[in-house]
Amino acid sequence: MAANRSKSEKQLRRDPYEVLGVLKNSTDQEIKSAYRKLALKYHPDKTANDPVAADMFKEVTFSYNILSDPEKRRQYDTAGFELMICQHDISNFANCKSQAVEAEGQELELDLSSLGAVNTVFAALFSKLGVPIKTSVSATILEEALNGRVSVDPLLLGQAVTKKVEKQCAHFYAVTVTEEEVSYGLVCRVESSSKSKFKLLYFDQEANSGLSLALQEDSKRTGKITSAGMYFLGFPVYRLDHTNNSVAQAKDPETAFFKKLDGFQQCELTELKAGTHVFAVYGDNFFKSVNYTIQVLCAASFTQEKEDLRSVEAQILTKRAELAKFETEYREVLVQFTDMTSRYAQEMQSIDELLKQRNEIHSAYTTAPVIKRSSSKNRLNRLRRNSFKKAAAEAPAPTEQEEEEDEEEEEESSKERNKKPSPSDKSETLKKKSKWYKLHLKLDKKKPC
Template sequence: MFAALFSKLGVPIKTTVSATVLEEALHGEVNIRPLPLGQPLCRKVEKQCAHFYSVTITEKEAQAGFVCRVYSPEKSKLKLLYFDQEENGGLSLLLQEDSAKRGKVTSAGMYFLGFPVYRMDQTQNLVAAAKDPDAAFFKKLDGFQPCEINELKSGTHYFAVYGDNFFKSASYTIEALCAAPFMEEKENLRNVEAQILSKRVELSKFETEYKEVLAQFTEMTSRYTQEMQAIDELLKLRNEIQASYTVTSQIKRSGSSRSKNKSTFKESDEGQESNKKPSRDRSRKKRWYNLHLKVDQRKPC
């Protein structure tokens, strides 16, 4: 239930093929339908169920290359499965490809072209992108990994389409193709995948350079903010000083100076009075002292 909700929200959820389907295939209890080359087949598969197909190719077709694709215009979730036939006639799972959104459809494919072909698993990258877009960019090609099987031998091969929807059946179209008429596309695929591999190496080097420049940019951005604040404060102070040149400011200053003068004058008067009092006391003491001396002089010896 939770996986279905996350899938609806666009969060990729890695799912597995039902154990029931795998057991039935292993015991040979599945219905297998022939799939002719070059003849697309449209069907609908129930959720958690699979439709099995057999494809027979000649030696010439095997050497030219073989492709099996499944797609859904309704954007259903699908799995394309490839099985190996056991000695008892049962089928064991060898490969699986999960469908992904490509334009207006969801699709999955297996390409057996005689040279290394790569698959692109973006499940982990999409989760990482939600947390850190920059880091996800440098990890974007980490899911570009080679497929396990590059070519098929002549004979009969077995594929299946698995309904990977959580709540409803999945509509799909499956087709098997010989790659002989697609020689130009074959070379184009080889070249573009080689370029992707080179780009993955370049990304690793670019990541180091990017982080160094990003650190410098972060430092410069911080300094930019600090310098801007300092300039704004200086300009604000300058404006305040210029605004102080006004009559109102002058009146305030003159009123303030008068009050200061009054207080200073009052303090000076109080100081003078305090200075006068000691002089009177000294004169009195002096007179008393002189008088005392005169009295002593009049006494007979």
């Protein structure tokens, strides 16, 4: 049954290259650009009541999830969907779905502009609790840019512009550069001192004067600000995505450590051509507007920084490879350590048992009765009771005359105790007990005190 499902699944799935309308040797940038256009065309916000468009949007997303991942793309190029679909488990425990199908819902981004007030509040609360929520640029903004219906402000090279953009809105800027400036490299950076969330966007210019989204960088917290940057320096530069790692860290800190550099991936564009280029700042806050400062710089005066960036990113790449190797060694040693710890506890218990048995055997070599331990106080009381019993047993029995005399003495003593005192006896007793304040004190007033 599972095999039939897998076969039908493979037959229903179209070639991802065909779905996106790209060639097999297309670059990552070309694949992403094709995906953006199709996703915008079939986006649910634009085609809410069209089931065909909804299916197309899912198929486009599914195809992009395969071709945007180097490993999944390699698997598909090698054997189609054969390596993408799991086989039935040997124990018939469960039927597995395609790995690509599982990833279908993981790469979808949340469009905040399409959410209602209640859902936006819940999304904001989850974000505050540390749940990574990946958001997308509003489909309305992308459609307006593609149709050339957005306002683009000119931005001079090296000029810093500070503005405020509303949530789920964008400000567009056009920068014109020469061949010489491009040869040194360009850097576009945006910062927000209010720690707001935003996206830095780069658009390709279409033939019909429209703009299609080509690059996107989400803002990240860096010290007391949030910032995002794009670096076109003529050599490969990298971005670090923390989204997946934040989820893994909450579940397993050790695994999160070894996966910390998995999000360190090369950026799609490494250099720009001479001409006009369009950047945009998109407000990504849940409720508030975004205060930001944008600046595009020529890297001519940052020669040392360029070399430092190239060097440190090369070291990070080396460290990523070393970390993968170290994880394997660490897991092996950890298993050995766990085994050694368990054996240590077992050996300790075994030695204690053997020593206990040895002591019991040593104690068996004796003919003396076992002495019960008791406190000195109990031993003293026991000796006293025994002496009293012994004295009572050895004393001679009293005669009849002695018994009669003892009874008479007891009667007289009881009468004395029960006898009530007379009034005269009471007065005499009171006289004897004189109060201190009734004492007669004779004071000679003539003598000074």
